[in-house]
Amino acid sequence: MVHEVVKLFLEAFILSSAIFLAGLFLGLMFDTWRSDEVTATIADVEAELTDISQISHFVGDKNVCSWLYDKLLQLNDRLYEEGRKIEEYEAANKLTSAVVAQKRRYIALKALFLSLIERLKQECNYDYHIVIHFYKRYRASKQELAMDRATAEALLETKYSCGPSMILVPLQVDLNLMTVDYLVNRYGITAFPAVVIDGNVVSQGRILSREEIRQLLGC
Amino acid sequence: MYLVINFIVLFTGVLTLLMYLRYRYVMRESTKPVERKHWPKITILIPVYNEEDVIEDTLKSVFSIDYPKEKLEIIVINDGSTDRTREILRRYEDRVRVIDKPNGGKADALNWGLREASGEFVAVLDSDTRVPPDVFKRILPYFNDPSVAAVDVTILPMNRRNLLERMQYIEYHIIAVYRKLLEAINAIYVTPGFAVYRTDVLKKLGGWDTKNLTEDIEIAWRILFNGYKIRMARDVVAYTIVPRSFWKFWKQRVRWNIGGLQTYIKYLKQGIRGKGPVSYYLIPFFSIGYMASMIGIFLFLYMGANVFVDTLLTWMYRILAGVFPPVELQVLVTYEWVLAALTLVLSFTLLFIALRHARYHPRLIDLFIYAFLYVGVFLPLLAYSFIKYIKGELAWFTR
Numbered sequence: 335m336v337h338e339v340v341k342l343f344l345e346a347f348i349l350s351s352a353i354f355l356a357g358l359f360l361g362l363m364f365d366t367w368r369s370d371e372v373t374a375t376i377a378d379v380e381a382e383l384t385d386i387s388q389i390s391h392f393v394g395d396k397n398v399c400s401w402l403y404d405k406l407l408q409l410n411d412r413l414y415e416e417g418r419k420i421e422e423y424e425a426a427n428k429l430t431s432a433v434v435a436q437k438r439r440y441i442a443l444k445a446l447f448l449s450l451i452e453r454l455k456q457e458c459n460y461d462y463h464i465v466i467h468f469y470k471r472y473r474a475s476k477q478e479l480a481m482d483r484a485t486a487e488a489l490l491e492t493k494y495s496c497g498p499s500m501i502l503v504p505l506q507v508d509l510n511l512m513t514v515d516y517l518v519n520r521y522g523i524t525a526f527p528a529v530v531i532d533g534n535v536v537s538q539g540r541i542l543s544r545e546e547i548r549q550l551l552g553c
Numbered sequence: 554m555y556l557v558i559n560f561i562v563l564f565t566g567v568l569t570l571l572m573y574l575r576y577r578y579v580m581r582e583s584t585k586p587v588e589r590k591h592w593p594k595i596t597i598l599i600p601v602y603n604e605e606d607v608i609e610d611t612l613k614s615v616f617s618i619d620y621p622k623e624k625l626e627i628i629v630i631n632d633g634s635t636d637r638t639r640e641i642l643r644r645y646e647d648r649v650r651v652i653d654k655p656n657g658g659k660a661d662a663l664n665w666g667l668r669e670a671s672g673e674f675v676a677v678l679d680s681d682t683r684v685p686p687d688v689f690k691r692i693l694p695y696f697n698d699p700s701v702a703a704v705d706v707t708i709l710p711m712n713r714r715n716l717l718e719r720m721q722y723i724e725y726h727i728i729a730v731y732r733k734l735l736e737a738i739n740a741i742y743v744t745p746g747f748a749v750y751r752t753d754v755l756k757k758l759g760g761w762d763t764k765n766l767t768e769d770i771e772i773a774w775r776i777l778f779n780g781y782k783i784r785m786a787r788d789v790v791a792y793t794i795v796p797r798s799f800w801k802f803w804k805q806r807v808r809w810n811i812g813g814l815q816t817y818i819k820y821l822k823q824g825i826r827g828k829g830p831v832s833y834y835l836i837p838f839f840s841i842g843y844m845a846s847m848i849g850i851f852l853f854l855y856m857g858a859n860v861f862v863d864t865l866l867t868w869m870y871r872i873l874a875g876v877f878p879p880v881e882l883q884v885l886v887t888y889e890w891v892l893a894a895l896t897l898v899l900s901f902t903l904l905f906i907a908l909r910h911a912r913y914h915p916r917l918i919d920l921f922i923y924a925f926l927y928v929g930v931f932l933p934l935l936a937y938s939f940i941k942y943i944k945g946e947l948a949w950f951t952r
Contacts, residue, residue, distance in 0.1 A: 335738060335739065335830070335833070336828060336832075336833045338738070339738050339830075339833045339834055340833065342568065342571055342572060342575070342738075343568065343837065345571055346564055346567045346568035346571050347564060349567050349571070350560065350563045350564040350566075350567040350568075351560075353563060353567065353895055353899075354559070354560055354563055354892065356895075357888065357891045357892040357895045358888055358891075358892070360888070360891045361886075361887060361888020361889070361890075361891045361892070362888065364885075364886045364887070364888070364891070365888070368885070422883065422885060423885070425885075426885035426886075426887045427887075428887060428888065428889075429888055476862055476863060476866055477866060479863075479866075480863065480866030480867045480869070480870050481866075481870050483867050483870070483871075484867065484870035484871045484873065484874040484876060485870075485874065487871065487874065487876040487878050488874040488875070488876045491876055491878075541870050541873045541874050542874065543873065543874045543875045544874060544875045544876055545875055
């Protein structure tokens with residue numbers, strides 16, 4: 335009987351290990367699908383951004399400015415939505431760090447987008463407000479994370495109500511990206527989350543209410 | 554941590570499934586009442602403590618047992634009752650022997666009864682349990698095997714009206730099937746409610762352990778540890794009264810858990826080196842179970858505290874920011890979900906196998922509540938029992 339039960343335990347161990355590994359493998363497949371999707375999206379966004387960046391060299395031509403306006407707003411919406419998706423995927427993918435690597439690429443692209451819209455705002459006299467939301471994700475305390483979540487929600491609600499007059503660019507600061515570090519330095523930001531509207535730091539390390547944002551933007 | 558606990562739960566599930574696949578033939582076993590010329594004498598021990606509500610019915614059910622009267626000795630041990638129990642018992646003293654003793658707990662009461670027992674077999678009957686009339690005639694054949702020291706039966710709840718009672722009704726069915734399966738590897742680790750023992754074996758083993766909160770678990774482990782077998786007559790059904798209120802249920806289960814822990818620790822040292830079922834199944838199985846539970850408790854507390862703090866802080870800042878976003882329920886399939894789903898499929902398979910063999914088809918909603926709510930109570934219950942045990946609060950919980 336002893337041998338029989340030991341054999342039973344052993345068989346159960348082998349079988350449950352097999353099921354367990356199969357489960358992990360399946361989980362890994364879901365992770366891979368998601369990171370593949372992110373990679374494809376980023377490549378697409380990158381192409382679009384490069385395209386706009388190229389055409390922006392011809393802003394001397396009046397048509398280009400009016401032409402680019404709608405395109406920029408569309409891209410801004412897309413960048414925002416994709417950014418949210420990447421963060422959701424990042425939270426779900428725990429087996430591999432592929433999404434994190436893609437995210438760096440993505441934030442770098444956003445920084446590029448930011449410099450582009452800042453330049454075009456001046457050169458084409460666009461009237462949109464540029465709102466930058468700096469936040470920490472990895473080295474943040476629970477309090478900072480909660481504060482940031484509420485800030486992001488307040489900004490998003492304002493974005494919906496303000497429409498095309500507001501361009502919202504969330505930038506994660508703890509990804510070791512030179513451009514982002516430079517921007518943080520340029521605005522003299524020391525606490526997070528921080529919100530910069532049209533070059534002015536309006537809040538850092540504190541919660542910004544929806545009402546305040548609306549008043550600042552006047553929409 | 555999550556992976557460890559998931560693996561352990563998966564492992565125990567697979568182990569049970571393999572056991573079922575290998576030993577499912579035991580489920581087909583049935584008993585038939587036998588007729589004999591010579592019947593062995595049986596002593597029925599009924600320990601009572603303040604049982605004025607049920608004792609009369611219990612005695613009437615015992616009187617209706619189909620067995621030669623001269624071969625049946627009925628001993629009621631009055632464990633210092635303070636209600637009308639003694640008064641009621643007085644009316645039956647022509648047919649029942651009553652031992653009066655100061656209150657000392659069930660195990661102690663049983664030992665008093667065992668000392669006076671003159672039967673070749675001792676049947677222990679809880680005062681809230683009812684047995685069918687042909688119980689002994691069906692059980693006795695198991696004792697043809699001289700190594701069998703005890704035989705127990707299926708126990709089902711008598712009361713099954715409210716939700717908690719119905720949950721226990723499902724659970725008791727499952728336990729009965731599982732216990733029968735354990736018989737195949739001689740590892741029935743508890744003889745609850747009603748069981749018949751060989752008197753000489755009980756006396757040789759020194760009777761019931763008065764320090765243990767669940768004497769029916771401890772005696773089963775001791776019987777197995779000493780090389781005897783325990784069998785189960787699955788088709789003989791005894792009915793018992795189960796707790797109606799959650800608080801009583803909680804107290805009963807804490808007592809069971811602590812008794813189980815006491816027994817486990819008592820046999821851990823000697824059991825590891827032994828060769829019997831205590832060593833090859835009970836100690837490893839309970840060790841794995843306790844380990845998973847401990848990790849589970851910590852994980853549950855850790856995750857619970859995290860979610861609580863996160864939600865609290867987020868809502869605090871949301872109020873400050875003046876935003877009230879709609880609740881978004883988006884679930885992405887993570888590896889944890891995949892593993893949990895696999896484990897859940899396995900658990901439900903086992904649940905349906907058990908219910909099929911029990912020939913019981915609960916309502917779907919009851920089954921759902923059982924699987925996702927009732928079973929969920931076991932973890933905090935065990936955590937509470939651990940704390941009580943460590944703190945040494947071993948008061949007699951039901952009294």
